Amino acid sequence: MTWIKPSFLWMMYRCGWGLKEGQETVLAVEIGREGFEWALRHSCLSHHVPGLHESQAAWKRELRRSPARVQWDPERDLRLNPLPYRSLQMGLAGEAAARYADEWIVGIEDVTPLAGQIHGLVREGDTERAEKLLPEERPYPVDDEVLAHLRA
Template structure:
């Protein structure tokens, strides 16, 4: 199943990223990415807390020690999805490989659907969205869409400590509430393989 699940309000959606402390801590303190944040690289945002934990090893991987919860505008998120291309070729959606490559080159955003994760970071039978932002999309993300940035590294470590201790109910009770994110069928139609 391909559906976006996220922590969200009427006007925002929370996505996650992990950075080196010199970027992540400054971003959390100031609410903006510092000048050392590379605007010319694709940056991937993840609405799933547990998929982020899988990717960053609960904040233990080198270069990903600071886990951020970044609240962005729903309008920005939808803008990105409407302009996205799947990161892999699907003949029914893209036609031939050459057409897909052209779409991919032009798109300021990319979508990947990866298996969602449980508390032990094992794959679940449904998919979680990752959204890659480049060029105009990365600039809009950094300069326009961000409403707030919170360092959730302590939360990640607390949850992981409960997981390691076998206290899965306690760990689950600390997870951010993620529920289906309401999107019109037209927003995701070109992104469902």
């Protein structure tokens, strides 16, 4: 499974600023909106939610047939502490992973040096300069009907 993590700081939390073994290179992958929304529409939550899913068995069936899965994880601050709101993470498998690799990617940038620079500033206590280097992130505008099946 390939995971899309649209949040820079959540990704830094996950890869330890690019210092975790096997995660030393950090890539920013840009994908087209059409592909991302296809994945949202064809996804399932990564966990069972009573009230949203008819039953545990129904959720498991949905999970098996969905080429994408979504989980909502706490967003992170510059020190990688959890914040009181969540960011979407999306796992792609099967058809979704193939479409991602073959159709959706419109750009790839190695942001490993940026991760190291920001991390260095955070370690030095210069969070003001570190914050100015963060990639711009905005809430993703999407129709409610696209996310209705993914709200826990």
